[in-house]
Amino acid sequence: MSNVMADSSAPLIAIIEDEAPIQKFLQASLQVEGFRVVPATTAKDGVRLITQEHPAIVLLDLGLPDADGISVIKSIRGWSSLPIIVLSARGEEKSKIEALDAGADDYLTKPFGIGELLARIRSALRRAARPAAEGEDHTFRFGKVHGDLAARRVFVEQEEVKLTKLEFDLLALLVRNRDRVLTHQYLLKEVWGPGSANEPHYVRVFMANLRKKLEQDPSRPLFLITEQGIGYRLQSQT
């Protein structure tokens, strides 16, 4: 592209997507936003690109012509923890869960607006930059809710909210992974332990309780978002 103006310090984004129109729109939009991009249209090319160019983040389409997107995630996770955002269509919840379980950081359902994409890219980049600092900051804030993970205290505005142990554990897990989708099975295993796989309704019931205690309108939550068919996400910015 002749009109690319991104400087060489801008983050590099690898786009692994076989559909030319999407590829074109992603490249154009991201470059306008100041990112550098490298495209690939096959899984094989994609993996090679990542090893050679060391991108800061990967956008990965699940339906590639030569290989399953899941296998790409697995092969990347073999040696790198760079953020991967999966692009997929509605009705493919099963493969989304598989992708997340295989180590993808996030997913976006097509069609998506550029605003949504940028928000996900930025939060993924933020998370990637953070790991070293994670132990230091115990405090969190979203909307009117704030609290301290170490002190196990949560407030809505000035009023302290009493959470049960499991409710707090669930919230803490979401806070630590804010803006990321956590699958039902992951939440179950982390909060209730490995023996609880057959009781997914626990997560749903406890999420409902958390919403009642923390959200202003529990039937239209702003932060504790349901990713239907997949899991939950704590959306820290609205």
Added chain:
Amino acid sequence: MNEPERPTPEQMLARIRSESTEVESASSEGKLRLFFGYAAGVGKTYAMLQAAQAMKREGREVVIGYVEPHARPETHALTQGLETISRLEIPYRGSVLQEFDLDSTLARKPEFVLVDELAHTNAPGCRHAKRWQDVEELLAAGINVLSTLNVQHVESLNDVVAEISGVQVRETVPDSILQRADEATLIDVSPDDLLERLRQGKIYVPTQATFALEKFFRKNNLVALREMALRHAADRVHDDVEVARLGSAASRPWPTNERLLVCVGPSPTSAKVVRAAKRLADRIHAPWIALHIESASAAQWSDADRQQLHRNLRLAESLGGEIVQASGDDVSQELLAYASSRNVTKIVVGKTDETTRRWWRGSNSLVVRMLRNSGNMDVVVVRGVDEPHPTFTSWYSNSSKLHPLRWLEAISYTIAAMLITLLMNFAGFSEVNLVMVYLLAVVAIAARCGSMPSMAASLASVLIFDVLYTQPYYRITVYDSQYLVTFAVMLIVGLLASTLTSRVRYQADTARKNERRAEALYRLSRRLANTAKTADLLQETEQIISEVFDAHAVIYLPNEERKVRPILGHVASFAASAKEFATAQWVLDHNEPAGAGTNTLPSSEALYIPLSTPDNVAGVMAIQPSKANSQISIDARQLLETYATQIAFAIERNNLSERSQRAELESEAEKLRSSLLSAVSHDLRTPLAAIAGAASSLDANINRGSIEEANHKLLETIVDESKRLTRLVENLLHMTRLSSGKVQINRQWQPVEEVIGSALHRLDHVLGGREVKVQIEGELPLVNGDDILLETVLVNLIDNALKYSPSHTPIEIQSQLAGRGIAIQVADRGCGILPGDEEKIFEKFNRGSGRNTDRRGTGLGLAICDAIIRAHKGTITAKNRDGGGTIVRFTIPNESAPPSIIPEIDE
């Protein structure tokens, strides 16, 4: 220690069974209450109506199905206040007969129905020949019946009554229906009172029966009938006591391991023997078999004999006996062999049965031989009484009438023998040789023409020999007494030869007949095995049946709704008639034969036999004899039933293989369709995603000033519309998957709030600032549904509400408990639905005529909701809202209780 006797396990089991069948019949079948009397006028109808009035006062639903319309005023008064089902009027020979209307009653389905005169014979044109059959159908439909019956109408008592009163009662009721009566009330008055009532004209007497009734209402008659009625009622009580006693472990054992066998022949007296056997069997609680042995003598039977045999066997069948037919030369030997093979303990034979027919056997009659060889079996000998029997022509029997040509042939043989002997006489042959020639002729005639011509020929030969060759010539008188020996020997040899040869002929005939049947059955089964297509199979079968039985055969098959399909343009003309068609349907529904020759719908032209396999009725076979006015004999019917089973299994097998082929084809087509669809939808979604993304990207530039404000709206439109198109593609995809039934419902227990919340979240950008009220009533249980599909339903409903209502009105979502599950409703203040469209709007591609047609939408949304809710076994309905607007409400039932949540112990 005198422990009270305990019932054996078998007895307990029998009791449990009888109790459990009672429970079953109590739950599904109606109860029969009988008012039982010994003559007309004892007050049965009156008592029945009184009982009905009492039940009505208790608040039960009692309806009069049929009560004799010419009742006395007191009786008539009791019908007041009871609902009466109008009678069926049937025109018959210039007058109109009034009959009980079975179909109206079945449709009305009252709790109790009164049907007077159980023994009544229905007018031709009614479904059943007898009223008790109507009652059986009512009971089967779960309707309780109250009815009346006189003792002389009980089938097994019929001939005893006839003997006592001298009046032969034609209208009889099988004992089986009496036995299934749950309650029988004996209505009794003294004969003197009854006669007094008759004198006062209080007893309804149909005018045509006055004579018979005069004969009937004699005091000694009435006394005897009363005794019978009382005894019958006492027997019933005894039975009830017996069952109860076994339950309480009393001392006497359950009566018998007895089995009774009765011989049935073609004699009219056999009917009496059969009835006697039935009574005896009842008394000793034994099952019984009616056995007919076809011996060589059957060759001499007339058509009337065969018909009588048929009637006797049918009688035994209707009285609850098992029908067995066997063949053999020696009746007594066959009979005893069969009896011992079935562990029979008592044999019932008629006294006049065989003896009158076989005078030459003298003391060696059947009875005597039976007595001699019966071993440890009891032989009960019953005196037979002749009964008049109507005659009708037989069908499918080897006609024993001789063709006139046979007689001609016999005469020509005799003449030939005469001519040859004349020649031989001229040539000087001795008389002994001449005798030989005559004997040869007699044997030849016996072999060729049957026994009657040969007997005649042997007599003729004796006469001719006497006249031509013994002195005095040309006279019948004989001088030399030695010739008498010659004559006697000639005659005896002739008679013996004719008996023997005719027996051989008969056996050959029987063998040929059996062979023909076996061959036909073999042919049928081979063709059934080789025919893959059901249509061909039916055609083949109809053809074979037509050939073997000399009849028109039609096979009806049911469609998916278990309705028989009419067959048009069939060679058998009756197949297209609506009436015949109705009979076929009845047979299919009830899995019992009906039509001509049976007691159900006997006015049909054809006999209808169900083609039943153990768990299904595969179809109905109709048979109509080619010859008009002929009937189907019992052995033909048995053979037909054998065929029916074979055909039924063949049809069933073909159905299965056709079904599996269809399933295979369907799954192929389904695979193709879904791969095509996912390809198409992928191809549609990709450009749409690119358009939406690109437009949003351009729109984002507005902040940098690189795009004009005016274009912002245009870009927004592009984004919104491409998202809408994407939803449409998704809906299409959903619809095709759902309608092909390939969507697996992934049920998860979840809170209702979450489903509503996630649907609203997904519609955030469409909702804008639109007011949405969510109301959840009380603590709702978790709901067991597919999270993604339920979200799709709500997204569609909310989207519709948005589309079809003004933007300043709120959208209201409510959820409450509905049975074990929950109900959710989405209400708007829009334009509503046109009355009558409430169900149509859930059909595919229907947008509701009441709605503005310029609004966008494909009419798929609600169809998808409907399909999803159905897949969850819930319901979805739409209605207009008070004050304007639409309410769509759906339910999701929970088939089991929601899982529990173990509460946390709070530290």
